[in-house]
Amino acid sequence: MLRLNTEHLDAIHRHAAREYPAECCGVMIGRDEDEIKRVTEVVPLANLRHDGARAQEFIPLEDPGRESERNRYLIDPHEQLRVEKGARARGLAVLGYYHSHPDHPARPSEYDREHAWPWYSYVIVSVEKGTPRDSRSWVLSEDRSAFLLEQLEVEEAGAAAAQSY
């Protein structure tokens, strides 16, 4: 289960709306408490797909004519390293990543699955005509064959009440 609060979810939604019609992406940091990943920070990161040439240094492009920041995201690994170091120094861990699907549902594509890692929570936000609609969290199965919908629990910021999605 992934647990975050309303402020975290609002921050993800604001980022998704700001970047529309491009995909946004960012990292979720917090504590791994046995069965619960408890998010304590959400950090927006740049989508490296805005710079196709630089993106290509890290990942092979399948079809440059049809791939752009509107249907792809890629996080700069150097930024990841910086965020991971900062988290580790504070006794926290990277729990997963979020990204938006502009005018697409909040479910992973085949491309998402092919590029996913086990254990991480992948939160996907659907953005319809600029408005964030639906947020779902997904975890890759151990054998990499499927994405599994993960329970996403959203607490009121500063309160104990929680609502499950």
Place this chain on the structure above:
Amino acid sequence: MAVKVIIPTPLRQYTGKQESIQLEAGTVGEALTGLTTRYSDLRRHLYTDEGKIRSFVNVYLNDEDIRYLSKEQTPLKENDVLSIVPSIAGGASSLSFAQDSNLRCICS
């Protein structure tokens, strides 16, 4: 050289939950070989079937991407820190006509 390898969270399940591993190695390649010899389940996540580092795996020597150093031949110094950084990528639509049907629910 005694060096430290930092393991990212998704791969710690293959290193007995350890977030860093100390080992002896003279090059980046030797360090990764040493790591995957000790923790054999890591191998398929870091290397292709042809024995090349997967393109979705980034390896940093201290703060430098080994792609821009001498890759696996990059020499190591005492107390160097290697970080394995998984590429995080994805996107809304498939370019192929494959069905996006590999989805299941683990909600309780």
